[in-house]
Amino acid sequence: MTILLFYLAAFVAVIATSLVITRTNAVHALIYLIVSLLATGFVFLLLGAYFAALLEVIVYAGAVMVLFLFVLMMLGLGRDGEGRERELLQPHLWYGPAFLCGVLLGEWGILFLGWSQPFPLHAVDAKQVGISLLGPYFLAVELASMLLLAGLVGAYHLTELQRRPGA
Amino acid sequence: MNGLGSAADIGGILGWGIVVAALMIWVERRLLAFWQERLGPNRVGPFGIMQVMADMLKLFFKDEWVPPFSDRTVFVLAPVIGMMAALLGLSLIPFAPGVGVADLNFSLLCLLGLASLSVYSPLLAGYASHSKYPLLGGLRAAAQSFSYEVFMGLAAMGVVMQTGTFDLRIIVESQREGWYIGPQMLGFVLFLIAAVAETHRAPFDLPEAEQELVAGFHTEYSGIKFGMFFVGEYIGIILNSALIVTLYLGGWWGPAFLPPLAWFLLKLAGFLALYLLLRTALPRPRYDQLMRFGWMVLLPLALLNLIATAAWEVF
Amino acid sequence: MSAVPLTHVLMLSAILFTLGMAGLLTRRNLIFMLMSLEVMFNAAGLAFIAAGARWGQADGQIFFILILTLAAAEVGVGLGLALQIHHRFRTLDMDKVCELKETEP
Amino acid sequence: MSWPLPLWFIPALPLAGFLLLSLLPLSSRAIAWIGTGSVGLAALVSLSEILAPAVVIHQSLDTWMSAASLTIPFGFYCDGLTRTMLGVITGVGFLIHLYSTAYMAGDEGYRRFFAAMNLFVAAMTVLVLADNLVFLYLGWEGVGLCSFLLIGHWYRDPANGRAARKAFIVTRVGDTALVLGLFLLFDRLGSLDIQTLLAGLEPHTGSSWLKVAGLLLLGGALGKSAQFPLQVWLPDAMAGPTPVSALIHAATMVTAGVYLLARLHPLYDLVPDIRLLVAVVGGVTLLLAGCSALVQSDLKRALAWSTISQIGYMFLGLGVGAWQASVFHLMTHAFFKALLFLSAGVVIMALHHQQDLEAMGGLRRRLPGVFWCFLIGVTALAALPPAAGFFSKEAILDRAYEVSPGLWLLGIGGALLTSLYGFRLVLRVFFGPEKTYPDGQRPSGVMMMVLVLLSGLSLVGGLFPPLALAEVSTPRMISLAGPGVSLLGLGVAGWLWYLRPQILHGWRRWPLMAVLNRFWLDGWGFDSLYHGLFVQPYQTLSRINRADFLNLPFDGLVGFNRTLHAALLPTQNGRLRWYATGMGLGVAVLIAWGLCA
Structure with a gap:
């Protein structure tokens, strides 16, 4: 049951991600990206990391992507940008990246499929995460908060500048 | 404790949700009329109770029209997301011992996740309509829900801290001795305000402020798709009321002369009435006032509540 | 607990990552590039979660949380930049916006 | 306050005068009063010092610098020699300041003149009061600076500026020798306090380094006192105002070399050759x-x-x-x-x-x-x-x-x-x-x-x-x-x-006498000698090395870097996707390497 669900989620994630990178309509791409994130979140759930899974839904799919959608709506990149985007996305652009990514994937395939013996997977609950987070990883938490503060200030500054005409 | 309830439970509760939502529309109209000293719908059925049925039938049989300038797929998808999120949320509420659809040990987190996903409904509707007012309404709705969701989550964390679990059922169980409305009074008030704003209900109904934005994000919607928005909103109200009851008012607990489910429904009904009363009684603030109130007042208070709770728990 | 083979989870993560990278390398629109980056972040997070589940340790999830933080900050700044670039250059084509380069001395 | 007044009053008063004069915009009357008054007060303090019972006074004000075994205090030492010098410096200095108030009246650099004169008196008193050679050197350089400033007082005439530079550079030759002498003394004796130093000389009698030290210190004295062979700067120094010539280039500063040798006479007693x-x-x-x-x-x-x-x-x-x-x-x-x-x-x-x-x-x-x-x-x-x-x-x-x-x-x-x-x-x-x-x-x-x-x-x-x-x-x-x-x-x-002035006229007609006259007039030709010996070769060398051939290796390095830069320039094209490709390629190569290894 679990493994079937995993393959289903993986399938959805891969298909949705492929669609993300090939769509010309930004909003559609974003919706596919949300689907991909939800599928990944489901995989997290199957791996027993329900806290991470819910964070993925709440923060990633629920907040970060909304921000994207906001900006897309502000820039008018949905259906209006489709024509422009189609111009930018010429087929010949795909060859090089596809090759490079193929090579990379192949390398990883060799690497990962080499570990043939199965490993047991263990669930990790939120309590364990919390204890580690505020124990040995306290400095990381502080750094992350610093990063968020910097991001906040940076985003505020960047968008503030925009309002001044001719600045 | 993981697992799904029986098929009867699933059908019953979800169907019940829709019925209650429909009923609520009628109750709202009647109560509004009563408070405004007029009659309200009273022609179809006894006390006009069938008025909602008639409206629903009308919506079902209306021409399925999608504006040609819209982004068709997304246009259809948007109301579905809203309704689905609300219904899924309802499935996580423990109504009474043994009554409830899903029983997860992180149901509160799930609810918050669903709440954050429900933001997409107005946002995508606003985008897909490809029209000025829906766009503005969608942006407003998204920013508002988005912000108040944060305060809602933070307020609820006080309760989580006291019980040490995300499981709503355990949270209710632990309120046997005393409801959390006492120790978490501040959290309760914050949660209530955030919940009203989260559902875009009056007085926080700025995304669909008629005077400014016609009907906000669902200006271009009609027929059953409009109905889904409509019903979805009422289910959202029920969901949030149920959540408040669960978190702060002891869920199904009450004196033994009534069955637990009855107590739950009673408390829920009280909150639904409160929602309606709020709509009648309070004027609408300006949008920037709403946002400033959220970030300048609610956020610090929610953090304060959290710190106070943590200190209470530690010492 | 779980019957999912670790190799397959890691493969999924690798596939998602390479897909994201393909998007990053191919798309010329900044917004799409940012989306591709998100895909890559997510794939990396998946690998961390899988590793955490493999050892039954919280560290994987913690790193996922840190990635989440990073992604949030990155999106905030990145989208601000996108707005600014759109405002100044009237385009989001990153092949056209290449002011930050070394010119012939 | 104790009597006699503390020794540091003597340099401090003219120094204060210098600071006041250089920082405040004053009327010429105030300038004269401050400029002369500060030196006059210093002269009074010196007088009290001279009239006091002739005891040796050794005072230390504060530590100037301290590093490992080297400690340089702001130390003052006063004995008969110092008292004589103080009397000359402040007494004659006061009289010359007084004279200057009238002589320099109406000069546009009136304030600057008195500021520099006061600073000079301060530095000179420091020179004679110092109890260690480094502090003495501070005064030594201070008077050199003031000499430079005052020779070039009328700096609008380039000849005066040249004279000032000449004085500064020629004395610098001596000063360098002096510093080297100080290094040598410190290296050998571990102290620069004059009395400690002199007391510790005895065991080193006859050692060659002592001779070298004596020579080096003598070099400093020669430069400052315009003695052969470093005498060339003093006649040109007359470009300054006459009171400057009187005070600095006759009465006080040029005798600093004499003071130094007199102060260190026990050292020279140990090296009779020098x-x-x-x-x-x-x-x-x-x-x-x-x-x-x-x-x-x-x-x-x-x-x-x-x-x-x-x-x-x-x-x-x-x-x-x-x-x-x-x-x-x-x-x-x-x-x-x-x-x-x-x-x-x-x-x-x-x-x-x-x-x-x-x-x-x-x-x-x-x-x-x-x-x-x-x-x-x-x-x-x-x-x-x-x-x-x-x-x-x-x-x-x-x-x-x-x-x-x-x-x-x-x-x-x-x-x-x-x-x-x-x-x-x-x-x-x-x-x-x-x-x-x-x-x-x-x-x-x-x-x-x-x-x-x-x-x-x-x-x-x-x-x-x-x-x-x-x-x-x-x-x-x-x-x-x-x-x-x-x-x-x-x-x-x-x-x-x-x-009989006609006798001289008669002599002038003799070619030999004319040549001798010219020769002596030019100060025995030392200027042209030095010009030919030092300045000319240096200028020739500079001309030859105009292309800076020593720089060639470095130029080559720069050129190499430039070439490399030009080669790598196309990679820095500002294209986001290009950079991302580079990173992806790098990851692929690294993983491939890891797989092969």
Whole structure:
């Protein structure tokens, strides 16, 4: 049951991600990206990391992507940008990246499929995460908060500048 | 404790949700009329109770029209997301011992996740309509829900801290001795305000402020798709009321002369009435006032509540 | 607990990552590039979660949380930049916006 | 407050004056009051110090710097030598400041002038009060700086700036030697405190490094005191205002070398060879400079050469071990040379800044007061009794005779020359036909008062030898030689420049005499020698190395980097996707490498 669900989620994630990178309509791409994130979140759930899974839904799919959608709506990149985007996305652009990514994937395939013996997977609950987070990883938490503060200030500054005409 | 309830439970509760939502529309109209000293719908059925049925039938049989300038797929998808999120949320509420659809040990987190996903409904509707007012309404709705969701989550964390679990059922169980409305009074008030704003209900109904934005994000919607928005909103109200009851008012607990489910429904009904009363009684603030109130007042208070709770728990 | 083979989870993560990278390398629109980056972040997070589940340790999830933080900050700044670039250059084509380069001395 | 006042008052007062003068915009009256007053107060403090019981005072104010075993305090040391120097510096300095208030009146750099003069007095007092060589060096460089500033006081004329630079650079040669000497002393003795240092010298008698140290310190003294072979800067230094010439380039700063050698005389007592060298240098300088002074046509330059010559006497005295006599001569010289310069200043002022002797003559009747002052000064300079110079010079000659008749002969020859050029100046300026009518600025009362005071000091100063002079008073026949040759010089001068000037005209026609005249006028050709020896080769080298061939390897490095840069330039194209591709490629290569390894 679990493994079937995993393959289903993986399938959805891969298909949705492929669609993300090939769509010309930004909003559609974003919706596919949300689907991909939800599928990944489901995989997290199957791996027993329900806290991470819910964070993925709440923060990633629920907040970060909304921000994207906001900006897309502000820039008018949905259906209006489709024509422009189609111009930018010429087929010949795909060859090089596809090759490079193929090579990379192949390398990883060799690497990962080499570990043939199965490993047991263990669930990790939120309590364990919390204890580690505020124990040995306290400095990381502080750094992350610093990063968020910097991001906040940076985003505020960047968008503030925009309002001044001719600045 | 993981697992799904029986098929009867699933059908019953979800169907019940829709019925209650429909009923609520009628109750709202009647109560509004009563408070405004007029009659309200009273022609179809006894006390006009069938008025909602008639409206629903009308919506079902209306021409399925999608504006040609819209982004068709997304246009259809948007109301579905809203309704689905609300219904899924309802499935996580423990109504009474043994009554409830899903029983997860992180149901509160799930609810918050669903709440954050429900933001997409107005946002995508606003985008897909490809029209000025829906766009503005969608942006407003998204920013508002988005912000108040944060305060809602933070307020609820006080309760989580006291019980040490995300499981709503355990949270209710632990309120046997005393409801959390006492120790978490501040959290309760914050949660209530955030919940009203989260559902875009009056007085926080700025995304669909008629005077400014016609009907906000669902200006271009009609027929059953409009109905889904409509019903979805009422289910959202029920969901949030149920959540408040669960978190702060002891869920199904009450004196033994009534069955637990009855107590739950009673408390829920009280909150639904409160929602309606709020709509009648309070004027609408300006949008920037709403946002400033959220970030300048609610956020610090929610953090304060959290710190106070943590200190209470530690010492 | 779980019957999912670790190799397959890691493969999924690798596939998602390479897909994201393909998007990053191919798309010329900044917004799409940012989306591709998100895909890559997510794939990396998946690998961390899988590793955490493999050892039954919280560290994987913690790193996922840190990635989440990073992604949030990155999106905030990145989208601000996108707005600014759109405002100044009237385009989001990153092949056209290449002011930050070394010119012939 | 204790009596006598703390020693640090003496440099601090002029320093405060300097700070006030340089920071505040003041009226010229205030400038004069502050500039003169600060030095006057310092002179009073010094006087209290001189009148106090003659004990050695050693005070330390604070630590200046401290590193490992080296600790340099702001330490003051005061003994008889210091008191003499203090008296000269602040006393004569005060008089010259007073004179300057009138002499410099109306000058656009009035404030700057007094600021620098005050700073000079502060630095000079630091120099003589310092208890360690580094602190002394601070004063040493301070006076050098002030000398530079004041020579170039009228900097709008490029010639003055050149003179200032020349003085600075030439003395720098000596200063470098001095610093090296300090390093050597510290390296060997581990201390720079003068008394500790001198006390610790005994065991090192005869060691060669001591000789080297003595030579290096002597080098510093030579530079500062304009002795052979570093004498070239002083005649040019006359470009500064006359009070500057009087104070810095006659009375005080140029005698710093004498002070240094006198202060360190125990060191030189341990190295007789070097001490003899000091005497020889002094003797050579005094003859050399005397000859040059004889033919100068510029009044101030003649006096400058005379100063060099007189300091040569002091070095001679130091060299023969009579350091007290040298200091005595230093003191009397300060009096009469200041008097001569200031009198010359009055003459120059009266003649509208005319310094050429050719344009002077017969001023005796027009400027009688100045004439008498100048005459007294020359009498003292020529060491005719009973003027001050007689006693001090005799003390030196006396000792020189004991040490070596050769050195004594140098001294006697110098005495003849001194008398000759001294009275030549008197005769050419104040006697003979009147060539220019002195309708310039008349000397003010203050200036005349200063001249009279200095005249008095020049007359009676010799009666108060400042230090316990041993064996001065033994009368000998040989002691009559000094005044004798001076009188002879007076006679010859009178004959040549007053009675029979045509003889000189006759001599001028001889080619040999003309060449000699030119040669001496140019100061024995040292300027052109140094120009040819140092400046010219340096300039030639610079011209040759205009392309900077030593830089070629580095240019090559730069060129290599440039080429590399040009090659890598296309990779820095500002394209986001290009960079991302680079990163992806890098990851792929790294993983492939890991797989292969």
